[in-house]
Amino acid sequence: MAVKAKRVEERVDGNVTYVSLEDVPEPSNVKYFKKQNEKMCTLCTCDVPVEITYRDILILEQFMREDGTVLPKKLTGLCKKQQMHIERCIMQAHWSGLFPDKTRPDFDRAGYKRFNRHWKDDLDIYKLKLKEEPGIWYYIKRYNPKAKEYVPRKKE
Amino acid sequence: MASPISRFNRVNQWLLFARQWSVIDAAHQDAKELGVKVARHLSGKHKPIWHPETDCGDHVVVINCKDVAMHGFDWKHTLYHFDKLYPKARDDIYAWQIHEHDPCRILWITTYRALGNNLIRRSHIERLHLFPDEDMPEFVKKNIGNQLKQIIPVARKSTEYTEEERAKFPRIVKFPEDHILDWHAPIVDPGAWKKPRYRKPKKLTTGKK
Numbered sequence: 021m022a023v024k025a026k027r028v029e030e031r032v033d034g035n036v037t038y039v040s041l042e043d044v045p046e047p048s049n050v051k052y053f054k055k056q057n058e059k060m061c062t063l064c065t066c067d068v069p070v071e072i073t074y075r076d077i078l079i080l081e082q083f084m085r086e087d088g089t090v091l092p093k094k095l096t097g098l099c100k101k102q103q104m105h106i107e108r109c110i111m112q113a114h115w116s117g118l119f120p121d122k123t124r125p126d127f128d129r130a131g132y133k134r135f136n137r138h139w140k141d142d143l144d145i146y147k148l149k150l151k152e153e154p155g156i157w158y159y160i161k162r163y164n165p166k167a168k169e170y171v172p173r174k175k176e
Numbered sequence: 177m178a179s180p181i182s183r184f185n186r187v188n189q190w191l192l193f194a195r196q197w198s199v200i201d202a203a204h205q206d207a208k209e210l211g212v213k214v215a216r217h218l219s220g221k222h223k224p225i226w227h228p229e230t231d232c233g234d235h236v237v238v239i240n241c242k243d244v245a246m247h248g249f250d251w252k253h254t255l256y257h258f259d260k261l262y263p264k265a266r267d268d269i270y271a272w273q274i275h276e277h278d279p280c281r282i283l284w285i286t287t288y289r290a291l292g293n294n295l296i297r298r299s300h301i302e303r304l305h306l307f308p309d310e311d312m313p314e315f316v317k318k319n320i321g322n323q324l325k326q327i328i329p330v331a332r333k334s335t336e337y338t339e340e341e342r343a344k345f346p347r348i349v350k351f352p353e354d355h356i357l358d359w360h361a362p363i364v365d366p367g368a369w370k371k372p373r374y375r376k377p378k379k380l381t382t383g384k385k
Contacts, residue, residue, distance in 0.1 A: 155256030
């Protein structure tokens with residue numbers, strides 16, 4: 021089996037603690053993308069003809085920790101441009117709610133944060149212009165939107 | 177050359193002159209683009225026999241209106257300006273505030289605007305049926321005969337992927353041999369240092385007046 025990485029192991033023997041780096045084996049049937057140029061970062065050289073977006077969760081998860089944070093540039097080995105692109109896509113995926121198992125339960129979900137959103141480009145998070153649209157008072161009321169909140173007063 | 181009329185495609189000829197009820201799922205769809213698509217079907221512009229004076233529009237039922245999406249942070253950045261040109265008839269309301277009060281109102285506004293600025297849109301918008309979720313009256317369910325395609329494909333969440341799909345997916349990053357996996361463990365937030373509030377030093381006084 022090929023060695024993937026190392027893991028820190030601690031072993032306590034009486035009043036002596038032994039700390040060592042153990043090999044972590046990985047199965048041989050795991051596929052890796054071919055790297056054409058060893059000097060460039062993985063995303064700049066690998067054969068991905070399509071732009072990585074916030075929807076490509078299986079790709080973004082390889083650069084994330086279990087709690088939803090992003091790995092730093094030194095660990096991922098990406099160039100600055102690709103690292104920022106990945107960070108923006110992960111931020112967009114978090115906003116779209118595509119990582120339900122990687123968020124904190126006490127995360128603030130007030131007002132507009134509960135509603136769904138979609139993104140066209142990864143640089144859309146920087147476009148923060150206020151848009152003024154004309155609203156129309158004319159409306160055909162088919163139902164009472166607050167009907168479910170009505171609780172009849174209990175008679176004693 | 178047009179295809180010959182067979183027993184299969186003669187139905188399309190009948191449907192062209194009939195008023196059909198179509199359903200579309202609004203979940204994760206852009207409110208503006210969906211309004212344009214629905215307005216197109218309400219006015220009848222999807223039919224080759226369209227004319228502004230021919231009342232050839234269809235009924236459209238939109239479900240899951242509460243799950244409609246907006247691009248980026250538009251829920252926070254879109255301000256609807258209401259004005260009736262009468263006193264006390266002006267208001268500026270954010271899109272998320274309207275959506276919180278009535279989940280169907282935003283889609284109604286976008287469809288009404290997409291129908292154009294004419295008198296006939298008032299009769300076309302009567303044929304729009306919006307529902308916040310999938311509950312609808314029986315007569316609407318019985319009338320539905322067609323389903324429209326969604327514009328934006330719904331993104332898959334990380335919980336919707338199976339273990340086999342994850343194992344089959346190739347790895348992009350190949351870590352070097354001396355890479356330590358403990359660096360991938362989540363880091364506990366040490367917290368932020370809060371500057372202590374300045375308090376005036378108390379003047380020392382004797383107990384006597």
